[in-house]
Amino acid sequence: MSAERPIRTGARQALTAADGSSVRELAHPDWSSAESLSLAEAVVAPGEATFLHRHRRSEEIYLFRSGAGLMTLGDERFAVGTGDCVVIAPGTPHRLENDGVEPLVLLCTCAPAYSEADTELLEAGD
Structure with missing residues (x-):
C-alpha cells in the first residue's frame, strides 16, 4: 500500500478499460491505501x-465532471452531463455514449474495488 498523498491525477497513466473507455485509476487496494473500493x-x-x-x-x-452524453442503464436510456450522478447496482447492464463535441469525463467509484475479472462484456461495441 502506498502512503502517497495526494495522488496526482495527471501523474497516473491512462489505460484502456475492459469497457473501452480511457481510465486513470486514482485509488485501488492493489497499490494505494484504499481498502475495499476504487476510484x-x-x-x-x-x-x-x-x-x-x-x-x-x-x-x-458515476459523477460526471464535464461533457454530455447518453447512458444506458438496464432498460433505460437517458441524457447525462456535468454534475449528474448515477448509481449502478451490481449486475445492471450499462453503457455510455458521447454524442457531444467535447470529452465526456467522469469519476467512477466501485465497491468492492474494480476488477477486470468482475466485468462481463455484453456486446462488442460499435
Whole structure:
C-alpha cells in the first residue's frame, strides 16, 4: 500500500478499460491505501461509446465532471452531463455514449474495488 498523498491525477497513466473507455485509476487496494473500493477518472471521446457491460459484484457510482452524453442503464436510456450522478447496482447492464463535441469525463467509484475479472462484456461495441 502506498502512503502517497495526494495522488496526482495527471501523474497516473491512462489505460484502456475492459469497457473501452480511457481510465486513470486514482485509488485501488492493489497499490494505494484504499481498502475495499476504487476510484478512477474515465474519459469517453466525442463520437465514441463504451461497450455494454455489467459487473457481477461491484456497485458503481458515476459523477460526471464535464461533457454530455447518453447512458444506458438496464432498460433505460437517458441524457447525462456535468454534475449528474448515477448509481449502478451490481449486475445492471450499462453503457455510455458521447454524442457531444467535447470529452465526456467522469469519476467512477466501485465497491468492492474494480476488477477486470468482475466485468462481463455484453456486446462488442460499435
